[in-house]
Amino acid sequence: MARQRAFDRDAALEHALLAFWRHGYEATSIAELTAAMGIRPPSLYAAFGDKRRLFEEAVTHYQRTYGAFTTRALAEEPTGRQAIERVLRESADEYATDEHPRGCLVISAAVNCGPESAEVEELLRDLRKQAKAALKKRIDDDLAAGRLPAGTDTAGLAAFYAAVIQGMSTQSRDGAGRAELRRIAALAMAAYPSPGGA
Amino acid sequence: MARQRAFDRDAALEHALLAFWRHGYEATSIAELTAAMGIRPPSLYAAFGDKRRLFEEAVTHYQRTYGAFTTRALAEEPTGRQAIERVLRESADEYATDEHPRGCLVISAAVNCGPESAEVEELLRDLRKQAKAALKKRIDDDLAAGRLPAGTDTAGLAAFYAAVIQGMSTQSRDGAGRAELRRIAALAMAAYPSPGGA
DNA sequence: CCTTTTCTGTAGTGCTCGCTACAGAAAGAT
DNA sequence: ATCTTTCTGTAGCGAGCACTACAGAAAAGG
Numbered sequence: 001m002a003r004q005r006a007f008d009r010d011a012a013l014e015h016a017l018l019a020f021w022r023h024g025y026e027a028t029s030i031a032e033l034t035a036a037m038g039i040r041p042p043s044l045y046a047a048f049g050d051k052r053r054l055f056e057e058a059v060t061h062y063q064r065t066y067g068a069f070t071t072r073a074l075a076e077e078p079t080g081r082q083a084i085e086r087v088l089r090e091s092a093d094e095y096a097t098d099e100h101p102r103g104c105l106v107i108s109a110a111v112n113c114g115p116e117s118a119e120v121e122e123l124l125r126d127l128r129k130q131a132k133a134a135l136k137k138r139i140d141d142d143l144a145a146g147r148l149p150a151g152t153d154t155a156g157l158a159a160f161y162a163a164v165i166q167g168m169s170t171q172s173r174d175g176a177g178r179a180e181l182r183r184i185a186a187l188a189m190a191a192y193p194s195p196g197g198a
Numbered sequence: 199m200a201r202q203r204a205f206d207r208d209a210a211l212e213h214a215l216l217a218f219w220r221h222g223y224e225a226t227s228i229a230e231l232t233a234a235m236g237i238r239p240p241s242l243y244a245a246f247g248d249k250r251r252l253f254e255e256a257v258t259h260y261q262r263t264y265g266a267f268t269t270r271a272l273a274e275e276p277t278g279r280q281a282i283e284r285v286l287r288e289s290a291d292e293y294a295t296d297e298h299p300r301g302c303l304v305i306s307a308a309v310n311c312g313p314e315s316a317e318v319e320e321l322l323r324d325l326r327k328q329a330k331a332a333l334k335k336r337i338d339d340d341l342a343a344g345r346l347p348a349g350t351d352t353a354g355l356a357a358f359y360a361a362v363i364q365g366m367s368t369q370s371r372d373g374a375g376r377a378e379l380r381r382i383a384a385l386a387m388a389a390y391p392s393p394g395g396a
Numbered sequence: 397c398c399t400t401t402t403c404t405g406t407a408g409t410g411c412t413c414g415c416t417a418c419a420g421a422a423a424g425a426t
Numbered sequence: 427a428t429c430t431t432t433c434t435g436t437a438g439c440g441a442g443c444a445c446t447a448c449a450g451a452a453a454a455g456g
Contacts, residue, residue: 001454002401024310026225030444040405041445047403051444107368111309112222125372156381159369163382166368167361170305174323176357183354184361190389199424200431228414238435239415245433249414 009047012037016048017058021101024109025055025120055120059127062105069094074134080142081192084135084161088188091165092181095172103169106131132162147195157192164188207245210235214246215256219299222307223253223318253307253318257325260303267292272332278340279390282333282359286386289363290379293370301367304329330360345393355390362386 015036019028030051034041048054063071069090077083095103106127113121136158142148168181213234217226228249232239246252261269267288275281293301304325311319334356340346366379 003403003452003454005403006452023312027310027312027315029312029442031442042406042447043404045445108309111306111371112225112311114221114225114227117225128368128372153381156378156385159374159378160362160382160385163362163365163369164358165365167364170326170364170368171357171361173309174326180354180357183351184358187354187358187389191385199429201422201424201433203433204422227412229412240417240436241434243415 005043005047007037007039007043012039012044012047013054013057013061016054017061017105018101020055020058020109021062021105024111026110026113026117052117052120056123059105059109059123063127066094066100067104067106070131071134074138077138079145079147080138080140081147081189083138084192085185085189087135088161088164088168088185089182091168092178092185095169096176096178096181103173104165107166107169108173128162128166132158135161148193149196152193160191161188203241203245205235205237205241210237210242210245211252211255211259214252215259215303216299218253218256218307219260219303222309224308224311224315250315250318254321257303257307257321261325264292264298265302265304268329269332272336275336277343277345278336278338279345279387281336282390283383283387285333286359286362286366286383287380289366290376290383293367294374294376294379301371302363305364305367306371326360326364330356333359346391347394350391358389359386 015038016033019033019036022028023032030041030044033051033054034044037044039047044054048057070087073086073090074083077086091104106124110117110121110124136154139148139152139154139157143150143152143154148154164184168176168184171184172181213236214231217231217234220226221230228239228242231249231252232242235242237245242252246255268285271284271288272281275284289302304322308315308319308322334352337346337350337352337355341348341350341352346352362382366374366382369382370379
């Protein structure tokens, strides 16, 4: 019994996500967001609350779309080693493409934050820790299945692969191409212990 | 024949550097800088030009002090392998300490930049590329001396170690301690080829 | 038709941003 | 002491920030 929204909420969220991905949370202004979304500020605030909540929703949308390949890779591969290898390889491909902004939004969108955006910084920090824990879980599977030497430092391996992925994100934003990222990914697999031990 | 400056320029620059290191270029306001430096805006502008030039000078100061350990490690170690190993180890120690902000200023201070700070972003990007080239140079030394198999992809190795260092910087800012970073560093050395070949 | 409800666009709010005009203070030259 | 020059502090510039008051427009119910 009332006027209905004249824009596509999902499409607007998608455009907001791309803007945040490109320049990060604080550096993306409401003016830039409304321009990218094709709407005016009151429509944005009515549909999404405020800038912080729009960002949180954009991050959730990111994890369900562009960032979902990591969760898929970890879930679908039979062994921890294959899961890690696939995450690295697909990260190389995803980070270096020109179909969307470079690198990973969770890694790069809230690095330079003032005190007033500390909560946003903390949100992405938590997601990075969750991602590292997800890597460790699959590596632990290999350890439990005897595919890794007893006593293997799985937490250290998870931190190592998380670091490699974070570095790949940085370098993709610095202009590195798919081939260069793939070479990083391949070299990183040399650190994965062989079943028999060192 | 005129009034002289009442504050220590080097000390003020040092405090500006620490502020930029903590929150990054754009997120550090002139108000925050003047508070940290113990001076008022006109003194800042008279002594350093503007915010961008102050940042550039802070980066130079950083490279000569806090960031100099990488250049030293690369210059002083006899082999490329030892140089890389030392850079990784000292990065772990430097990034995780509480004596100054976490991580590397060159890696983390200009990630989320609006269009008006694109030049600053590009400045640090160039420094990261130079650092990667410096790594490659030492690895090339090992190749030339026969300490690496012929045909070794030294550019790939340099990109890999640059990525690991960038990831260590990110994780130190996420709260990782010295021990965790050292484990990342140790694992990364597994990718360094042995002289005989694979 | 008219009413009700919600969305939309214009036009602004107060605030902080980087930066500076201006006047007074300090130090060396004469 | 006086002049000249440069620094310092106050106070405020225009511009952009996140956000919103308000009025008109649009859709459904009566």
